[in-house]
Amino acid sequence: MAASVFSSELYSRLFPAGEAGKLFTDSAEVRAMLLVEGTLAKVQGEMGLIPAESAAFIHRASLEIPLDPGGLAEATGTNGVTVPGLVAAFRKEMQAPEHAQYVHWGATSQDISETAQMLRLRQFLNILSANLTETAQSLGKLAETHADLPMPGRTYGQHATPISFGATAAHWGAPLLDLLAELPALRDRALLVSLSGAAGTGSAFGPRAAELRAAFAKSLNLKDPQRSWHADRGPILAITGWLSRLATALGKMGEDLILFTQTGISEVTLGASGGSSTMPQKQNPVQPSAMVALSRQVIGLNTILQGAGLHRQDRDGAAWFTEWLTLPQLCLATASALEHGRALAASIAPNPAAMQTALSSTLDLLYAEALSFRLAEHLPRPEAQAAIKTLCKQSLAEDTPLSTLARAAYPDLPLDDIFDPARQTGQAPAEARAFAAATRAL
Template sequence: MAGSVHDSQMYNKLFPTGDAGRLFTDSAEVRSMLIVEGALAKAQGALGLIPEVSAAFIHRATLEIPIDPGGLAVSAGKNGVPVPGLVAAFRKALEAPEHAQYVHWGATSQDIMDTAQMLRLRQLLNHCETGLTTLLSALADLAETHAALPMAGRTYGQFATPVSFGSHVAGWGWPLLDLLGELPALRDASLWVSLSGAAGTGAEFAGQGATLRAALAEGLGLRDPGRSWHADRGPVLRIAGWLTRMAQLLGKMGDDLILMAQSSAGEVRVGASGGSSTMPQKQNPVQPSVLLALARQVVGLNATMQNSGMPRQERDGAAWFTEWLTLPQLCLSAAAALETAQDMVPGLTPDGDAMLEVFTSSHGLLHAEALSFRLAATMPRPEAQEAVKALAKQVIATGTPLGDLARAAYPDLDLSGLFEPDQQMGDAPANARAFAGAVRSL
């Protein structure tokens, strides 16, 4: 098996990353670092920190000269970072020593790498925004179409009270809608430029460090945090946390669907079911299983990411390396979960007959709470609860429907509509429609 399923020729279709996969390659990293170097030179030229003619030459060259990532391996292995090798290779490719000397003027490797990473994370968040919008639209369609389809609600894995399939879908969608709404603030609080020099003091920028950082931020479309953040990994951890929550929410959806599609329930059909190598009858819920597996991986990776959040002193190689080992996989797996969910949701089909059969086979126990409240109109609530508990035990012991036992025990009690699932869903249909409306208003 390949070191990463996302790079595997066998498994990349099972865990598809879509366009996000292009953001986490050696070529993408080198290209983004060159963009930062070019923008830095341009800003320094405008401020007179380096000759303007050299700044223009360097900026143009960063857009035109390709650097082979493989050629940086030896230098990265020796120095612990690829930037020294990148700068050396770029200066050589310029074939203009009078200009090449001004490349990377006063910056440090972490300035270039952190800023380049933010350029790619910005694209990833844009990708997630588009994907979430598409997914929410599909969930809204599903919730609205089945807003009034009765379904057994379950708590602790046990039958609870009637809900609707639409409200269950809305339960998946509401927190995703919240995540989408958090993106503007997340971008503002996390997509930062980094430019602080060797030890975070900007001493090499002739007293213009703050002005230069602001100019670089404007040139790259990133935010100027107004300070060094070499040893503050908060921006990266915030983005990782947001991606983790997205993966968790999609994993919850997948886990619910695994249970709903299992042979003993069969309440939902997953459009892209998988087959078995030996059992012809199998319709395996592959995509829901992918969502759950990816969520578990992302949660674990985020736990590892937290260890990068306490770097020693002004910079810490071990903490930084931990981030490199972890963040790309976290991003790719979260993106794969979103890709999988987008593909899966339009093919989901609820089985109304199977859902109705649950109410029948449970002998009315899903209406026990409603019966206790109906009885509470004639006796104190605690007594009503005890009475219904006693009836429920009879149902379990004899298989007699709760409705029959209730009618026999309380012949004068009005039980109209109480054992009709479509009349006992409370606000579930309204909640499903409210979710759909909220998505439509985006």
């Protein structure tokens, strides 16, 4: 098994990360750190903190000079962080020591590393936002088209009361709309620059430290935290918390699809399915299964990250390293789950015949609640409930539909609507259409 399924030649099609995968590579990390170093020098030159000529040279070099990540490995292993080796290699490649001396002026490794990470996380959230919007819109079309299609609702794995497939699609999509709505605030809260110096005091920048940080943030189109957050992992945890909720919503959709495609139910068909190496009849729900597995991974990794949020003192190497081991995998797992969710939302279809069979194969017991409320119009509610419960037991004992027994017991009670699934879905159709309308506004 490969160390990471997302970059594995064997498993990358089962766990596809899409465009997001390009953001979590060594070359992407190095490129982002060079961009940060170049922008820092540019801003410092504009403020007169370093010579303007050197600032311009450094900024231009940061855009033009490539660094091989492999060449930084030994220094990273020694220093525990990539930035010292990157700065040394960058200065050497510049071949202009009079300018190179001003690279990384007053910053600390964490400033560069975390600001570069935020640049990549910004791109990552943009990719997810686009895919999330597409997924929600596909679910909206399902909800609109099948708003009135009745199917059994299930609680505890048992038939409950009728719902509609459109409402089921809306229930999958509603959390996605909430997450999309939260993204602007999340970006404002969490996509921060880091520029605080060695122990978070910014002392090397002098009295203009706050001004420099604000200008640095503006140049990178990130937010100014107006403080040091070296040991405060709140910004990272805010992002991973959002990602965990997204993965959970996608995992729930996957769980439902596994059940809906189960032999004997088959109420939903998938756009694609997998085969068995030995059983020719098998049509396995591969994509939903991958979504569930990925969701579980994200939830577990987020727990690790929450523990890693307990930083000791002003910087904690072990906690920081734990983030490096965990955050990329969490991000890619979420992206992969969304890739599957996006494909499924655009390809799944209901099986109305199977839904009708399920509705008609329960001796009409799905309508027991509605029947009890109809009877409660003429009897006290507890008496009505007790009477219908007795009829349900009789229905099961005699293998006779509840509708037949109810009509015999209460010939004067209007019951046609009670045993019509299309008229017993309550607010489900309206909920489906409301969700569909919301997705059209995206």
